[in-house]
Amino acid sequence: MSKALLYDSTICIGCKQCEVACAQQNKLPYDDRIAAESVQSEHKYTVVMTKNDKFMRRLCMHCEHPACASVCPVGAFHKTKEGPVVYDVWKCIGCRYCMVSCAFSQPKYEWQSLNPRVRKCIMCPDRIAAGKQTACAEICPTGATKFGDRDDLIKEAQERIRQNPSTYLNRIYGLNEVGGTCVLILSGGKAEDFGYPASQKIGDTPLPEYTGRVMERVPDFIPVWSLVLGGIYWISHRRDEVAAAEAEEKKNGSAR
């Protein structure tokens, strides 16, 4: 059963307690200056943005089919069975393909470091394994960020929309985007106004499928192409052998 987070921007009061809790949990620096930053970075995994008295939170979406995990040449990312997409820093070689491939541009990099790491929300995997909520959900004073089973949260989100259709935009962002994510978003306005990629642009197809279509051919391609190339080699050189043999024969024939 996959765990997930439901963020309801209509309940959010923009107190940034989730930012504080996240920083504490992940041992990141946090002060007034960082609190004022409205973009995510290597020292800020989650951010609460404000626009016209409306709030919106951003964090790693923990895709059901994560692109980062599929592209990493050394498998430094993987999705745990509980839902979080986690990062094994000791494997990482620093190619940054995860950053380029992520539709939500969530992985950030320690550009100033001499031994840089990729940084992103990892959904408190240790807390979840211990049966606890994520730090951000636990601290949220209004329940705007709610932790639970993904299926239950989807039902609850649909119920909220049904009860207050005038408050909510009739969609759950993350339900189907790139094959579904473990962060679900309810909002009155468009999540796209806060920098989320448009649903129709990223589509519902899991991103790894785009490369999977090519990669799954490789195991068959190798023996077939080797045989074709070997065949070409054999034919083109066989012609020489035959020509040489014929020349030999002719010489013998004329000598006779």
Added chain:
Amino acid sequence: MKIKLTFWKVVFLVIMALGLYSTFIRYFRGLGAVSNMTDQFPWGFWIGFDCLCGVMLAAGGFCMVGAVYLFNVKSLHSVVRPAVLTAFLGYLLFIVGLLFDLGRPWFIWHQLIYMNFHSVMFEVGMCVMTYTAVLFFEFLPNVFERFNLKAPIRWIHKIYPVLIVAGILLSTLHQSSLGSLYLIMPSKLHPFWYSPALPFFFFASAIAVGLAMTIFESTQSAKALGRHLELSVLVQLGGALLVALWVNALLRFEDFFHRDMLRQIVRPSYEAYFLWLELTLSFVIPITLLSFKKIRLSPNGLYLASVISLLGFITNRLNVSLIGFETYVGHHYLPKWTEFSVTLMIVAMGFALFGVAVKYLPIFPKEGFQAQSQSYEEVLPASAIPELQHVGN
């Protein structure tokens, strides 16, 4: 022995000095200090030029090996060795470039133990590694001949069919896979360049570039070494290049047509200007030039057509890797001077090593050895000029 300072030698030394300074910044101040890469632009000029263009420009090796040894086109025999040398150096320098770009290059060997078979980059990495080994064996006979070692040459000749098939197989895989790298970013890469057919484009253009690069490097080294140029070989390559360019152009047209892009690509826009530049340089001008028999039969005409098409395909790779992301990111990316200087240093090293190899090893057929007395410093400048122009573009 007295070392004479020539103008081009000074240029070479300046490039190396600036490059070493940038190398220091890279390893002691970090990627953020040496480059203009950001969280929004995690892949910059080093991926776009050093990796994508570098591997593409080294395609001459597998093209010529394929033509001469696989298809048994004996008339091209004289260009195989320089093409294999260029490819071998190209891949070695590609790996050097990777050591700059990777955030944790000291863990590059993790590729061998933490394998992720779903990753295109894993496939590219493994292919590049094994292909560099194959190129090393294809290059070895030069060294054995130099020292007159007969037995090892016989061993290499025994495994040659395997080397040839493996080399072409690996090249097919990773040249196309460099395009597959971008398949996972349909929402980020601009639709002018994002296409499900990217792997086919990358492979097809690698063949065209392999031919153009062979014309370029043969002409260039003939000039530098004062060798006589075999026109018949160049003309043959030029004809093949014309066919390859047509195939590439038709593939691109088909793709635009099937994705309903034709209307959008003729409408002026930031991306359209770069697309026009790319298509003009890689197809319109060289195809027009090569269509005239007079140009197709003249060394200068062939040289000009191949250099222009090379610039066009370099523009294509940079469009795919850099320009195509600017609209998504919302701002422009311009490499820092230190990024250019590292690339320049790597390219200059390539030319110097080529010069040294040509001087000491039997790369060119016997006839070329009358020019052996020339120093490689004189080889370097003449051939360095066009490459500097590439980087500038």
